[in-house]
Amino acid sequence: MLALSLAACSSGGEKPAESAKPGDASKSPEASKAPKQMTLKIGLPGSYDVTKKEIIDGFIAKNPNIKVELVEAPWGDFVKKIQTEIAGGTAPDIWFQENAVILGYGKRGVAEDLSGYIKKDLKQDEYISGLFAAQSSDGKVYGVPHGINPIALAYNKKMFTDAGVPLPTKDWTYQDMLDAAKKLSKDTNGDGKLDQYGFGASTSITVGWYPWTRSKGGQVLDETKSKAMFTDPKSLDGIKTWANLVKDGISPDTDFYTAAGGDWKAFASGKVAMFFMQYSNSALINKDFPNLDYDTIEIPKGYDGKRLVPMVTNSWVIFSKAKADAKEAAWEFMKYYLSEEAQTVLAKSGAALPVNKKAMTQLDTNASPKNKKAYSDGIAEAGVTLDENPSWNEWRLAAQPIYSDIYAGKLTPEEGVKQLQEKVQKVLDDNK
Incomplete structure (x- = not known):
């Protein structure tokens, strides 16, 4: 879109729109379409031993406009220091912990309610019911699964x-x-x-x-x-x-x-x-x-x-005190993590079950136990937290x-x- 001056000319009318000058990126049509530049701090308790590096790399490759900073620590160390960071408002924009802890964060106002995001951007029939493991009794959703166990x-x-x-x-x-x-x-x-x-x-x-x-x-x-x-x-x-x-x-x-x-x-x-x-x-x-x-x-x-x-689930949570752009970037990460591409990586890892139904069909049935449907069919029939x-x-x-x-x-x-x-x-x- 061309830049438009709102200053009145001497005759009282508006100046005509100015043409973008060569080399003036701020006024070029291409610049107006460029994705917003954002920064996202992701907490990874257990580092790549728990979250596959392939997933993080895939998100970064697909979102060059989002500058990613990883906060890695052994699980116990991460859990100890996150409480101090939450109190000081310096917690990562997004991280994961045990699902019950996430529900506690929701009650304390630490976790962003994701129900609106989910309703707007996800097709719920593409996911198993475990997607809502972090749903509170009043219908708010404070996290999405890192994996189902x-x-x-x-x-x-x-x-x-x-x-x-x-x-x-x-x-x-x-x-x-x-x-x-x-x-x-x-x-x-x-x-x-x-x-x-x-x-x-x-x-x-x-x-x-x-x-x-x-x-x-x-x-x-x-x-x-x-x-x-x-x-x-x-x-x-x-x-x-x-x-x-x-x-x-x-x-x-x-x-x-x-x-x-x-x-x-x-x-x-x-x-x-x-x-x-x-x-x-x-x-x-x-x-x-x-x-x-x-x-x-x-x-x-x-x-x-x-x-x-x-x-059992661990769940990703968005810090309620994160900046608006960081929350937007965090939700982009959550959407990618829930995508068939990332969930297939999770499925093939053997570390946990995905919540994406298409990815659930990619479980490695060559490695024991061969009958992994015992897990997927089990939770489909009668899964409970x-x-x-x-x-x-x-x-x-x-x-x-x-x-x-x-x-x-x-x-x-x-x-x-x-x-x-x-x-x-x-x-x-x-x-x-």
């Missing part, structure tokens, strides 16, 4: 074959799983002690006490995420079944895991035939145990006939030692749920 039932094929036990199917219930696990638990040394187990239970939230608490139709929190539900009879019943796995000779105790180097190593080394495995664990197993013959199937259906698939709310980190930390004591037999399930109800409800009430 759901769970499935992993099983060692050789151990099943050697024991003559049929392989798991997607129609299995929890009881089917435990019946098979009982047959797979053995004393291979002949010393009267089990040293091979059919199922590897866990005391952690994602693959342990959360799905088991809900396995018989119980709940951890109610739908509003403001009321603890541990003393519900169905919740107690699920916790009892989980707590009895060691006594019933189905699962090892925590000392066994300590000696084995963790639950996934106990599975990968052939000491445990099945366990609930997060998607990201496959990368560790394939690296350290490349010859392990294993696969995955959907988490069994609960005792109430319903499947429930816990999933871990009752995340702004106080999630606090109530989870209050619940964890109590669950650990229940599993170790230091508390009966009945005693434990009373403590869980009291302590978790206090956290919820204090954070209303």
Whole structure:
């Protein structure tokens, strides 16, 4: 567009538009069409070990008008200093953390509400429901997923074959799983002690006490995420079944895991035939145990006939105090990260599942587990977050030692749920 002078001439009329002079870029038609120059500071906890460099490079190549500055640090260091930076208004324009932390940022006014951006620029039917993992109860969206990390039932094929036990199917219930696990638990040394187990239970939230608490139709929190539900009879019943796995000779105790180097190593080394495995664990197993013959199937259906698939996400957040241009640039990054191109890079990495449906078809089915649809179909059918709310980190930390004591037999399930109800409800009430 030609520059137009608004100064009046001596006759009282307006001067005619001036022609752009050669070399005057500010008045050339090309200059008016040039993309806005912006600067974007991106926080990368864990650096390229967590976020693929290929994605960052792809964004930079497609957006030469956006000058990118990366803020990299090991995850723990990043998380420690981000709070100080938020308080001082010096946080990156965009970064990612645990989804529950992002919801807390939204409540505190730290995170930009993305619901308007999403409605304007994204076709929601191109994404799985996990796109809205960081949606608050009032409909605001405070982040978009860095990746989805759901769970499935992993099983060692050789151990099943050697024991003559049929392989798991997607129609299995929890009881089917435990019946098979009982047959797979053995004393291979002949010393009267089990040293091979059919199922590897866990005391952690994602693959342990959360799905088991809900396995018989119980709940951890109610739908509003403001009321603890541990003393519900169905919740107690699920916790009892989980707590009895060691006594019933189905699962090892925590000392066994300590000696084995963790639950996934106990599975990968052939000491445990099945366990609930997060998607990201496959990368560790394939690296350290490349010859392990294993696969995955959907988490069994609960005792109430319903499947429930816990999933964990880290989410990208835009700093609410960032400058307007930086927010615009940050949203451009989010759009690129959610594009089929970038999401395909994520899918092929094996680190997490994408939320873009087309990219979901690009999962590497040559690498174990071959049946990655156990994860994608699982979350499509019954994916849930871990009752995340702004106080999630606090109530989870209050619940964890109590669950650990229940599993170790230091508390009966009945005693434990009373403590869980009291302590978790206090956290919820204090954070209303």
